[in-house]
Amino acid sequence: MDPLTLLRDYTIRNSLDRIVRVNDEFRFGSDYSFAATIETAYRSKHAQQTRRYTLETLVHFITNHHLKHTDYIQNARALRIPAVTLPDRKPLLDYLTGKVQSSDSIVPLDFPNINPQITNLDRPNLHHDSSAAAAAAAAEPLVSESEGNLIELIRAKEKPIKDREAMLVFANRDFYSVLTAATKRDEERQRTEALQRKDNIVAKNRIESRGFSTGEDANKMRKMGEGVPIILVPSAFSTLITIYNVKDFLEDGVYIPTDVKLKQAKGGKPDCVTVQKKFSRDRVVTAYEVRDKPTALKSDDWDRVVAVFVLGKEWQFKEWPFKGHVEIFNKILGFYMRFEDDSVESAKTVKQWNVKIISISKNKRHQDRAAALEVWDKLEEFMRSRSH
Structure with a gap:
């Protein structure tokens, strides 16, 4: 899936919080990752003909589109992120939020001209565990030499995607810090609850120490002190x-x-x-x-x-x-x-x-x-x- 379509899908589903930047790439949940500077299919009408908005620019825009344009420009400059131009703001926002289904600013990225009919890759019986299928597989290669070259061209344009296991592997990092952070939050919550109970007891003791134990005055003071x-x-x-x-x-x-x-x-x-x-x-x-x-x-x-x-x-x-x-x-x-x-x-x-x-x-x-x-x-x- 291309990054522009994926960003639109996450925007419509209100899942932008699942897009996380790690170093120089954006991770969409645990399924996809793209380089931050990768060019998308959305091209500005009001810039050079060859200029396409990068994924970094689009993610920054859709998460800050509520800002005034001047504030948005200043924020983008401070982060050194190329900004979306003012004329492009509304049509781009309408497309990403699903108000429109397409835009003439979307120009698909150019790929080499390849023949889409790779018939040998679409044989329905190859997955059957039968002697006839095995014999057919042994008799001829899955792809011809020319088809193999086409596949190499496709792979040259592909971006490797990490699976869930690979996402958990980091150099010089473990998950002990996650455990300690969770423990610290739990201890902080317990301290807060203890302080709240202590405040109630202190307030009650102050009232009793002032001699308000019976009568209307005592009831009035308790109302102000208790709780x-x-x-x-x-x-x-x-x-x-x-x-x-x-x-x-x-x-x-x-x-x-x-x-x-x-x-x-x-x-x-x-x-x-x-x-x-x-x-x-x-x-x-x-x-x-x-x-x-x-x-x-x-x-x-x-x-x-x-x-x-x-x-x-x-x-x-x-x-x-x-x-x-x-x-x-x-x-x-x-x-x-x-x-x-x-x-x-x-x-x-x-x-x-x-x-x-x-x-x-x-x-x-x-x-x-x-x-x-x-x-x-x-x-x-x-x-x-x-x-x-």
Whole structure:
């Protein structure tokens, strides 16, 4: 199978995550591998007549086609990958995603003129284990000398493909690192769960140590101290922070778009996600629950809600047990995430609310950590004021 057809097939099946680059080649699952710089059958109409897009260019384009063209060009230049021209973007995207079945930009690669009728290779009875077939095979060769030359021409154009066993053979590498990485992740998960249980116990002990053991005051303090604090995020995908990517942003300080996380997700949508401030020097780290279904919260759960990421729309708070956004943001800390180069109009409504606007870059991922720290600082300051 040629690389252009294979890339189109993987795009239509939403299997681009199975295309992995290893050194100077792309591997399509465990079945095919091609050199990154191999030319494909797709030729640009707006460049030299002989210019064909390489597999490297097409893979980079289809995985970054959501970027603006200027951002895409800059990204391609930074990686030193030839870019797809602006006029070619839409017809190429339509073909790779299956919107059109063919394109006049597809010019098959030239192969030597060969005779397709190699009759001796298509004998139906050669695989039968019979004396007649054996005698026929011994009487004449499978291919003639001229046919053998044609086969050599075909093999000269072929790319050897690795099988599953060959894929597991690497020089100076074993799978011990895979085992240790898996073990490390399991230990990290166990530590997280242990810290969460410890936080609940510490909060409970603090309440009892302050002398709140009976009466209405004790019940009020227990409501604020028991259980894990809740952070609400919108369920709409139009917002930057959702239940799919909130853990990467708050725990690791990295923003990953929701559509990317959806492709990586295994299983259904989670009802609740637990996050912690991992990049902290504090010995006691508080765990938070992140949810995106306010209607599923009970009255006791609302006492644990400490923060919310807002959409900037009033209807987000339609069924909340508060009189309006003024009361909400007096009791709950509000955040609004935006890209730093978005228009001012997008945050016009939010600027009238008592919320903190957090700006991140569309492309500079090294700046995400500072934005995540800003969220944690405001949240921890709010939690301290709430406990007094």
